[in-house]
Amino acid sequence: MEWRRKHVLGLADFSTEEMEFVVDTARSMEEVLTRDIKKVPALRGKTVINLFFESSTRTRTSFEIAGKRLSADVVNFSSAASSVSKGETLLDTAKNIDAMKPSIIVLRHPASGAAHFLSRHVSCSVINAGDGSNEHPTQGLLDLYAILKVKKKVKGLKISIIGDILHSRVVRSNLHSLGRMGANLYLCGPSTLVPKEMSRGGVTVTNDIREAVRDADVVMMLRIQLERQKTAYFPSLREYSRKYGLNTEVFSLAKKDAVIMHPGPINRGVELSDELADSSQSIILNQVETGVAIRMALLYLLAGGYGASH
């Protein structure tokens, strides 16, 4: 297929063909990662700016490594060291950075829609690395790829996502990637964190973790984001862990070959037991691996490497 996209803002408007194409590209990128010298010159002379208004060591590092392995010049701009604290608007910050002529801005921002907004005001490409509670498209794609690696397909799999659905941008991207690829999706958590409106669009909403885990092929646990909770959505971490934490007893209800995923970072002993996090059925570290490959693929496609070599 022909890649025409300038920005990756969310998976809401991605076709299934496009998602498959990104995964295919990631597969060929992964070959680079098996080499002794893990670097190709595809993006030599291109600049990628990681513009992060929220702290996120792993996503930023993943993008940074992806860019460096393609020989791009990667610059990190994080809010702690920026002029944002001096009251500069997102628009002014972005225009300043755009004036330095990068090829791609990778944006992480606490406001939903921030990447859409930015893309309308800069001349370079924009990759959304998480905007508020809206989307985290690279996570949606890397999850898709990680599942495809172990299950070969997504269609017909029972995939349950458990935790803080309300605030999760991972869920909103996975609704498009996994949902549109034909997974049988279950969203589970305490009723305060699973909006009932989410049941639209063929997704099953449940407040019972056993119903979610029973016969599941994939169980994806979400981090309970204590920092987002101004007023409590549940009584205590202890009660949360007892009702919505995944442990070996609950996980035994899943299919024999079920796998456990988590976008990280894990609160061990809260949403996921220590034992399961390190078990052979956990593919959490595989997600980190596919993350680098997916981000390499997108940087490559957006920076024109694709057009140049085809």
Next chain:
Amino acid sequence: MLLIKGGRVIDPESGRDETGSIVIADGKVKDFLPGGDAPRKFDGRVIEAGGKWVLPGLIDMHVHLRDPGYEWKEDIRSGTAAAAAGGFSSLVCMANTSPVNDHPEVTRYIREKAASQGTANVFPVAAVTRGMEGKEMTDFAELHEAGAIAFSDDGMPVRSSLVLRRALEYARAFDFLILEHAEDHELSEGGAANEGWTAHRLGIPGVPAAAEEIAIARDILLARQTEGRIHIQHISTKMGVDLLRMAKRAGLRVTGETAPHYFTLTDAAIEGYNTNAKMNPPLRGEEDRMAILEGIGDGTIDAIASDHAPHDEYTKRCEFVAASSGIIGLETALPLSMALLAGGKVSPARFVDLLSAGPARILGLKEKGSLRAGADADVTIVDPEAEWEFRESDVRSKSRNSPFFGWKMRGRAVAVLCRGRITHSLLKGVDPDA
């Protein structure tokens, strides 16, 4: 002397809907001459109104003029110019200026600037509490003497039920009206759009309908308790309409308004993080929109007001959650409300009631909202067939925050008179008075 000749005169307050002419002298309506034939010889100016609607001057009872304090968004001159262009001869301006209109000096400033520079009657609303802080009552009687027509902490509704109770009870002695922006701030905190499918999908924190409905219920119950008079501003939800209907059936002195955007748009308009579709209360769902239409149709809702809320471009050109709430409305309220006529549930007389006679009744403006002899010569002449496009370049307001640019409108104010003075005219040979 001025003659508005041969138009369709629609004046529900005097039960009139017929072709005729209006004679105006000394800023007052002097006479009504039935039929298409006006005196052949008339000693004064003549406005030919054949094929037009001649209405009592429209009154927008919910406007933010931003003056004093935020004159770069709007001021009294630009705001009243927008009002005239939109067909309004009168407007009611809210107290959330800087300084807040909680002191007679601010009230007098607004009145005097409007009198010297304005092109509409401006009726200031004073704050219910000092600094709109929800704690101490303002000097109601003194503010009223200075020209305040009613009291409201619009934008920062009175949180304490006790303070509102006292205000309603105290106001009752003078028969003052309190206008309430109904919102439970604890429930709405952090929200930026209607809590529903669209907001959940876009990851925007929601404002539940209950945040409005709980406040409306409280306001109604306090009006009942105190026998005070309360008016619910910009109703946006189905249950809000139901509660108002119930209060009226119970015979309480409660009235309510809605704004054109609540019966024209739904929260689908925020798609793409459109900050010009962000307001407070937020645009709601289709079920709510239908209920608002029903409330307008059955008379539950007493008035349509624009909630004209000018904002400079940069406070809208940003992340959705960070954007200011509100849209300009003075120049679109008339055509958007005229669209109600096409549905058949709203008659031309009812339309006039919603935008003129109704607000005059609620606010106790005895000389307004009617074309009977002796009333103020506030007149809006409408071409009901005019088709036009709302364009950014035509806007008279200083601000441009509207979701309606590019909309094809039907119905337009072609002339407006304010106490006999022509403040707006698109008619050939009729120039506005300087």
